[in-house]
Amino acid sequence: MFGDISGMMGKLKEAQEKVEETKKRLDTVLIDEAGADGAVKVTVTANREIKAIRIDDSLLEDKEELEDYLILTLNKALSRASAINEQELAIAAKSGMPNIPGMDLFK
Template identity: 40%
Template sequence: MFDKLFQAQQKAEEVKKRLDSISVLGEAEGGKVRVVASANKEIKEVKIDNAFLDQLQDKEELEELLAVAINKALQQAENVSQSEMQAVSQDLLGGVGGLGNLFAGKK
């Protein structure tokens, strides 16, 4: 049983490393505001189109667009993370499906 727990821990570490290497993108205003994050929900990069920034007259508009782009990136990261974890869970559950029989023979 401890082997299964150790395997689960190893798989979780592998997933974390894989999620660190996956980039997701959130955009606002047709790509003029872009945010890149890792699938582990770490913001890696924020880009604002220079021409758009030059014509922008309202700081609050930029702040709102940044929030939109960040939230989109984080939602994409969450989706990727859930997919990866679900795949690993199914993999592990296939290997621990016999746990229900662990105590069956003991009275």
């Protein structure tokens, strides 16, 4: 019915290995994001790990403003990281998947 099961299992293992390699590579992909006026800058990996936060001294006097800038800037950076992460992992998974008729999972 599905053809060569051992061949499909091998393809699935290859797909899993490609996904793992992609996850490791995404740890090295850095995304920089800055607040509207550049007073807050953050760097995250494509695996959504925060690597750096830089805050302009002018924001150190207003806690609420600093918190708002951090939330906005981190959310923008993490959103970009998530989009890259999902796209790259989908490509890695699709490239290694066996061709099973009627099972197009990645349209």
